[in-house]
Amino acid sequence: MEPVTKIKLATVWLGGCAGCHMSFLDLDEWLFELAKHVDLVFSPIADVKHFPEGVDVALVEGAVANEDNLALVKRVRANSKMLISFGDCAVTGNVTALRNTLGLDNVEAVLDRVYKDAALLFPHMPDDTSVVPPLLEQVMPVHSVVPVDIYLPGCPPPAPRIRALLEQLLAGQTPKMEGRDMLKFG
């Protein structure tokens, strides 16, 4: 039988490579099992423009790297009962935060590198600057911007790790994040 009330699940993509979402899709046929218990109300793999209100669980992939990320993660926090830092970029900054090591004035150097130095044809910044959200001075892990309830490390978190977490949540338990299978970074 279908559960009467389904959990409202959202997955969010901030500054990351989408690898965590690929790993989520690696749940394969268990996704059908998951779909019996949750409504996917917001996700890069669902055509929803605005993060809704009243979300139960939000999986947040990626670090907070630009002003769009910052505004979205605040909206996610304000409208979600449980926020899960999903993967190493969300938990530590990871590869997304590598530019921080260039110092506090890294933004111009990074944009120049991407749009000018490395471009084969027409090296220039986009004419419409609004298509590139302004980068923050420093890339930050999610918990340095908003409170986080659960941390799910891994680059990406392996599908069995994601499943183990979601199964415990669906069973109404506080997830146990212990041991190599659940905690190894990288």
Next chain:
Amino acid sequence: MSKTLTLNGKLITARDDETLLEAAQDNGIHIHTLCHLEGTSDVGACRLCLVEVQGSNKLLPACTTMVQEGMVATTETEQLNAYRRQIVELFFAERNHVCAVCVANNHCELQDLGVAVGMDHVRYDYLFPTEKVDLTHPLFGIDHNRCIMCTRCVRTCDEIEGAHVWDVSGRGIKSHVITELSQPWGEALSCTSCGKCVMACPTGAIFKQGSTVAEMVKDRSKLSFLMNAREKKVWNL
């Protein structure tokens, strides 16, 4: 002569010349370590093996504390475990440890310790320092982003190889390991290119050139083999 002491409520016997860490290990009691390396001297740099000793008002590193008759020590308490997690978090916050793109991913003692102490995230602000990578040596490289200042390379090079290429320069958070008088490693004439520092390094800081993500596996047993052969005349690998 031997000494009798109480470790975690259990009476144990230890040799006179043993440290608390060795006595614990001989009795099957595990204490987390990082700067300790079988075959080299102990310096108590990482503070992970801190234990409670009755009668001492401070915590003592098990690796540099000698056993004493009647000593009463505890290796695991809630407070000690909390400190150990803090220490590991501070290691991660101090330099730029990015497991996902590290040569030592899956073979790293710091990464393993993160799991062992239950680190699901780092509560301290990352410092994101600007650190150098020295690739001037023809075979090896050092990435200071991944160095935790355990000084295992320094002790290994000095005590096992007898070359003393490595040393420490600077103080506190500004300290770094250096080759010779802070010259590029490739110009260090005293380096024999033996690779023992590569084996000794617990993270991906010192590595063989050409290794990419997760490829740098280190065989530390070769170091203890050398010391056993030299000191105890035991030649079994």
